[in-house]
Amino acid sequence: MLLATRDELCSGCRTCLVACSLQVYGVVNPKKAALGIAAHFPAPGRYSVITCSQCGTCAEVCPLEAITRRENAYIIDERICNLCGLCISSCPQEAMFTHPDLSTPIKCILCGECVRYCPRQAVYDLHGEVSRK
Amino acid sequence: MTTSMPGYAGRLLYVDLTSRQWETRPLPGDLAREYLGGRGFVARLLWDEVPTGADPLGPENRVVLATGPLTGLFLPCGGKLHLGAKSPATGGYGDANIGGHLAPELKGAGYDGVVIQGRSPQPCLLVIEDDAVRFMDATPWWGQGAIESEARLKAELGEAFQIMTIGPAGENLVKYACISHDFGRQAGRTGVGAVFGSKRLKAVAIRGSKDIPVFDARAAQAEGRRMYEVCFGKPGFEEWTPYGTAGVTDWVNEVGAFPTRNFQTTYFPQHTEINGRKLKERILVTDKGCFGCPIPCGKYSKVKVPRGMAYVEGPEYETIALMGGNCAVATIEEVGYANYIADELGLDTISGGNVVAFAIECYEKGLLTEAQVGRKLAWGCLDSLVFLLEKIARREGIGDLLAEGVKVAAAVIKGGSDKFAIHVKGLEWSGYDARYAPAMMLSYMTADVGAHHNRSWAITYDVAMGRKSLEGKAEKVVELQHIRPLFDVLGLCRFPWVEIGFELENYAAIFPLVTGWNYSWQDLLRVSERIWNLTRAFSAREIDHYGRAFDYPPPRFYEEPVPDGPAQGQLIPKPQLDELLDRYYRIRGWDEGGLPTREKLQELGLQFVVDTLGPKLS
Ligand code: SF4
Ligand code: SF4
Ligand code: SF4
Numbered sequence: 034m035l036l037a038t039r040d041e042l043c044s045g046c047r048t049c050l051v052a053c054s055l056q057v058y059g060v061v062n063p064k065k066a067a068l069g070i071a072a073h074f075p076a077p078g079r080y081s082v083i084t085c086s087q088c089g090t091c092a093e094v095c096p097l098e099a100i101t102r103r104e105n106a107y108i109i110d111e112r113i114c115n116l117c118g119l120c121i122s123s124c125p126q127e128a129m130f131t132h133p134d135l136s137t138p139i140k141c142i143l144c145g146e147c148v149r150y151c152p153r154q155a156v157y158d159l160h161g162e163v164s165r166k
Numbered sequence: 167m168t169t170s171m172p173g174y175a176g177r178l179l180y181v182d183l184t185s186r187q188w189e190t191r192p193l194p195g196d197l198a199r200e201y202l203g204g205r206g207f208v209a210r211l212l213w214d215e216v217p218t219g220a221d222p223l224g225p226e227n228r229v230v231l232a233t234g235p236l237t238g239l240f241l242p243c244g245g246k247l248h249l250g251a252k253s254p255a256t257g258g259y260g261d262a263n264i265g266g267h268l269a270p271e272l273k274g275a276g277y278d279g280v281v282i283q284g285r286s287p288q289p290c291l292l293v294i295e296d297d298a299v300r301f302m303d304a305t306p307w308w309g310q311g312a313i314e315s316e317a318r319l320k321a322e323l324g325e326a327f328q329i330m331t332i333g334p335a336g337e338n339l340v341k342y343a344c345i346s347h348d349f350g351r352q353a354g355r356t357g358v359g360a361v362f363g364s365k366r367l368k369a370v371a372i373r374g375s376k377d378i379p380v381f382d383a384r385a386a387q388a389e390g391r392r393m394y395e396v397c398f399g400k401p402g403f404e405e406w407t408p409y410g411t412a413g414v415t416d417w418v419n420e421v422g423a424f425p426t427r428n429f430q431t432t433y434f435p436q437h438t439e440i441n442g443r444k445l446k447e448r449i450l451v452t453d454k455g456c457f458g459c460p461i462p463c464g465k466y467s468k469v470k471v472p473r474g475m476a477y478v479e480g481p482e483y484e485t486i487a488l489m490g491g492n493c494a495v496a497t498i499e500e501v502g503y504a505n506y507i508a509d510e511l512g513l514d515t516i517s518g519g520n521v522v523a524f525a526i527e528c529y530e531k532g533l534l535t536e537a538q539v540g541r542k543l544a545w546g547c548l549d550s551l552v553f554l555l556e557k558i559a560r561r562e563g564i565g566d567l568l569a570e571g572v573k574v575a576a577a578v579i580k581g582g583s584d585k586f587a588i589h590v591k592g593l594e595w596s597g598y599d600a601r602y603a604p605a606m607m608l609s610y611m612t613a614d615v616g617a618h619h620n621r622s623w624a625i626t627y628d629v630a631m632g633r634k635s636l637e638g639k640a641e642k643v644v645e646l647q648h649i650r651p652l653f654d655v656l657g658l659c660r661f662p663w664v665e666i667g668f669e670l671e672n673y674a675a676i677f678p679l680v681t682g683w684n685y686s687w688q689d690l691l692r693v694s695e696r697i698w699n700l701t702r703a704f705s706a707r708e709i710d711h712y713g714r715a716f717d718y719p720p721p722r723f724y725e726e727p728v729p730d731g732p733a734q735g736q737l738i739p740k741p742q743l744d745e746l747l748d749r750y751y752r753i754r755g756w757d758e759g760g761l762p763t764r765e766k767l768q769e770l771g772l773q774f775v776v777d778t779l780g781p782k783l784s
Contacts, residue, residue, distance in 0.1 A: 044455035044462035047267070048394070051240045051458065055387050060377040061239055062274065071325070074349040075313055075477045078451040078466045132375065150394050152403075152460035153453075166395045 034105060034143055034158040036068070038082040043155035045072055045080045049147035056146035057139075065132050067141040068156065082156050085128040085141035091120035099137075106143035111136065172381035173235035173681035174198055179277045179299065181292060183365050184225055184284030188299045193278050199683070200771065202693050203234035205654035207279050208250035208261050209700045213775075215281055218707055222254035222357070223339055223364035225285040231272065231370075232279035234657020235681050238270030238378050238457065240390035242397050242668065243659035245269055245457030253356040254364075255341045255517070255571055256592040256616050258705030258712065260356030263620075263654050264330070265456035265464075266348030268372060271328040275374025286366040289337075293323070295373045304368035309334060311510030312346035319369055327371040333512025335559040336363035340569040342517030342594065343559075346509060350466065350479020351456070354514040356593060356615050381682035389676045393668075397460045402666030407453070409442030410463035411483035416441050418487070421629055422733025423598045423606075425492040427545055428523035429588050429722060432599040433731025434491035444498040445481070454479060456659060461666060469502035471548065476506035481515075487597030488519025493526065494545035504551045511559035516618075517571060520594035522554045524572045524587060525564070533581040539564050585721040591616035591705075601723050602733035603628035605639035608746045611717045612643065614701040622646035623664065636742060640749035648694040655694060696770040699762045703775045706761055706782060714760035717747055757784040 047070055050063035058065050069083035092100040092107050099113035100120065114137040121129040121138050130139040145163040147156050154165050170176060174193055181188045201210045208230045220226040231249045238244055247269035253260025272280070275296050282292070289304035307315045312333035319329050329347065336343035336359030343359030344352040353359075362368075380386050397403055406413060418424045419437040426434040438444070449469050455462025466479050481489070481501045489508070490501040508515045528534040529543040536542055540563050543550045557565025567575050572594055576587035588595040593616020600607035605624035613621040622643045631638065649670070653660040656677075662668035674687040685693075706712040727737045738746075751758060755766035764783050767776050776783060 041452070044453045044459070044464070046455035046457060046459045046462060047270075048240075048458050048460070051238075055240050055383065055390075059383055061380055061383070062375075062377045063270070064274065064375045065377075074466075075317055078454075078468065078477055080452070134375075134377075150391065152394070152398065153462075166391070166398060 034145055034148070034160050034162045035087060036084040036141065036143070036148070037157055037159040038084055039155050039157070040079065040081045042153045043070065043080040043082050044153055045070055046152065049082075049151050049156055052146045052150040056144050057142060065135065065139060067130065067139050068128065068147055069130065083126060083128050084156060086126055087141070087143065088125065090123050090125055091129060091140065094119050094123040106141065108142055109137050109140055114138070171195065171198060172379045174203075175233075175273050175276045175278045175376070175378070177277050179280045179294065181280060181282045181299070182284040183282065183286040183290065183367060186286070186301050190277070200693065201697065202655050202690070203237070203278060204232050204246070204248040204657050205250070205261060205651055206693060206697050207232035208248050209259070209697045209704065211279065211281055212250055212252065212259065213700060213704055215283070216252050220252055222252045222257065223360060225283065225365065227252050227283070227361060227364070229282045229358065229361050229365070230279060233269045233273045234655055236673070236677070237657030238273045239380065239680060240387055241393050241458065241676055242662050243456065243459045244657055245459060246654065246657055246659050247272065248654050248657070249345070249353055249358055250356075251358055251361040252708060253593075253615065254339070254360045255357040256705070257709050258591065259614055259701040260358065261615060262345070262353035262355045262358045264345065264347055264351055264353035265659060266351040267328045267457045268330060268347050269657055270457045271372045271374050273374065273378055274376050275372055276376050282365065282367065284365065289366045289368050291319070291368055292370045294370065296375055307368050308337060312512040313349055313510055315369060316346065316349060319371060323371050324373075327373045329369055329371045331369040332359045332362045333510055333559065335512040336360055337368075338559060338561045338569070339363050340513065340558055340561070341571045342514040342521070343512050344514045346512060350464070350509055352509070352514065354516060355618055359512050380680050382679050386676060386679040389679055393672050393676065394460060396672065397662055397666065397668055400666040400668065403461060406665045407461045407463070408446060410465050412442035412445045412465065412481065412486055414483050415486055418598065420732060421625070422602055422728065422731045422736070423600065423625060425487050425595070425597055425599055427494050428492060428520075428527040428586055429595070429599055430527070431730055432601065432728050432733045434494070436496035437491065439496050440486050440490040440498050440501050448498055449502055451477070459659065461661060463661060467502055469499045469506070471499050471503045473503065473548065473552065476503055478502050478506035478509060481505040484597045485515040485519070488516050488523070489551065492519050492523045493551055495548060495551065496546055500548045504548060504555070507552050507555050511555055513555060513559060516596045517594040518555060518558070520588055521558065521568050521572055521575070522551050524575065524583070525554055525568055526550065527586055528579055528583055531581070533579050533583055534564070585725065588720050588722065589617055590719060591716050593617050598625050599728070599733070600625070600719075601728050601738060602633050602736035604634075604636050604738055604742070604746060605642050607719060607723065607738055607743070608639060608643045608750060609646070611719055611743070611747065612647070612750060614698065614705070621650055623650070636746060640746055640753055643750060644753050647698060648691045651697065652690055652694045655697065696772065699767060699770055699772060700775065702762060703767070703772070703779060706779060714747065714758070717760055718743060759784070
């Protein structure tokens with residue numbers, strides 16, 4: 034699968050963020066999500082969905098080679114990562130995040146949970162393998 | 167994960183704006199178990215914290231903000247924040263509810279609620295960022311529009327903050343000033359914005375990063391998934407969402423309940439120009455939802471009228487009813503523009519639409535003159551609306567009187583204008599004329615905050631069960647008055663249930679997984695009944711001779727038959743109103759004067775109310 038977005042459908046509900054934090058970290062906390070929602074208000078009045086494209090830039094720049102490709106997703110090895118932050122600043126999608134509780138950046142592992150529960154199908158699987166429930 | 171109190175952040179924040187002191191206190195376990203959250207916390211904390219006889223606009227009044235145990239979770243529509251104060255509009259219990267993203271943010275910052283008292287020496291902002299609380303000077307923002315302020319504060323503090331603001335109306339203590347958030351969501355009713363203004367509190371900005379503790383996170387996740395899947399499968403998921411609340415406009419006209427020209431009549435012939443379809447075709451920019459919402463009712467729009475261009479969230483049904491039909495404004499663009507003006511000024515569009523319509527009718531009847539008003543007033547005239555709203559928000563000229571609401575204005579203007587001052591308890595009437603809907607009428611008469619529909623939206627029951635019949639109506643109202651406010655207690659939006667038929671059992675199913683408490687749905691309803699009695703008692707404590715006399719609609723609704731349209735000829739004569747009230751009090755276990763009996767209060771665990779109200783009770 035590969036995440037893709039239709040920003041014009043997004044209603045800014047952030048269901049995807051909670052779904053992600055719960056699936057990946059087992060906690061309810063939209064601040065621990067591997068995707069983001071940017072709101073552009075009062076004008077022009079739209080949202081954009083920020084997702085990881087699995088382009089691999091993070092893996093390329095990681096000085097410790099803590100990020101490697103496994104199947105379709107680049108995954109951070111938390112035993113190696115020292116949270117230097119280089120991947121975060123290099124991500125062309127600005128889709129890597131941090132949280133004070135966590136010792137590595139937050140990065141999409143392509144679990145598909147956001148796709149299954151985005152009510153609007155604003156985030157979807159480009160390959161059509163995963164879809165909204 | 168288990169913590170001491172799953173489902174809750176576990177703390178309350180107390181803020182004194184006079185001294186700029188703050189402290190956190192552990193959330194008392196019995197408060198959580200007996201009142202659950204949201205509206206329950208608001209009701210109990212106001213009872214405990216507001217000194218009897220406090221001036222609603224004085225420093226001793228409190229504003230309480232509260233989340234619920236289901237706020238901010240992975241389940242449909244847990245994005246609602248409840249807030250309340252002793253109401254400047256009614257002098258009794260007042261509350262309001264707001265969606266968007268405030269409530270999850272507050273809970274994520276580690277607070278189930280905030281209790282604000284005092285009055286800041288200068289205009290101020292309260293900034294809550296996880297464990298850090300600070301005060302900022304708001305002088306640069308004082309006088310600015312509510313939405314403009316939010317945009318500027320986001321630019322200053324950061325996009326990640328969720329912000330609630332007031333506009334000039336709140337600053338100038340207009341009795342129906344609202345609180346605004348997320349560029350067009352409002353805590354609209356009962357004058358909570360004026361209470362902020364009286365405390366010189368321009369805004370509250372919140373940012374939280376903590377996990378919300380859940381009793382059984384995996385089981386709650388599985389249940390949350392199921393709940394979303396149930397919503398996705400409802401026909402209304404696809405059919406209701408495109409129009410949101412505006413979608414009901416045609417139906418309300420067809421059943422003869424649409425506020426038209428200050429409730430002179432109940433059918434607006436041009437209603438198809440201001441309905442959901444017109445909104446979608448002509449002005450919609452994007453759908454906009456609250457936290458966790460699968461059925462976003464927010465319709466963010468862009469309107470152009472000769473006066474100017476504006477972005478506005480809405481108009482939603484209530485604004486279409488009160489600023490559209492009730493002021494006879496007949497294009498969706500004009501209603502949207504009036505909505506925008508009210509939003510920036512920080513005025514509740516429901517009360518605002520009532521007040522403007524009341525003023526136009528007074529003008530029409532010669533009770534207000536062009537010299538008094540400062541211009542001609544006319545139905546359907548956007549310029550009249552904007553002129554009055556601006557005068558009201560700034561308390562200039564006639565606006566100073568109209569800022570008090572229709573009850574006070576009618577007492578000053580006289581000439582029989584009290585007959586068409588459309589309110590209950592001092593709170594203006596929302597978007598359903600109930601002359602042909604006894605259960606809806608009783609809902610408005612007995613709603614704890616005044617003439618608001620959201621405690622019991624019973625008009626569909628009237629339509630289904632017989633428009634004239636009184637049979638079963640009081641029972642239905644009581645039932646709904648326990649169910650609907652429960653959403654405000656739990657921290658939820660009720661639209662999945664109301665609009666797409668999402669079953670109530672779903673909430674009962676997830677509650678124990680979140681909290682670890684084995685409450686049945688009946689147990690939850692019991693809490694809701696406890697709260698209902700407590701808010702009634704709060705108003706009885708604060709208002710002399712409170713009771714039955716406060717539960718009547720304006721004479722227009724029992725003396726003037728609807729002149730035309732589908733409800734032509736209808737009204738509910740006074741003896742029938744009394745019959746409804748008698749039945750209603752009996753079912754509730756209240757006396758004929760409309761106060762809870764000692765037995766009822768004791769049965770609900772409200773002995774402290776009995777102790778306080780003592781001689782007032784039978
Ligand atoms: S696919 Fe999974 S990890 Fe990636 S953003 Fe969506 S929910 Fe998060
Ligand atoms: S769940 Fe979908 S609609 Fe909601 S914020 Fe995420 S991408 Fe947007
Ligand atoms: S239905 Fe409307 S008010 Fe309710 S949560 Fe969704 S967007 Fe918010």
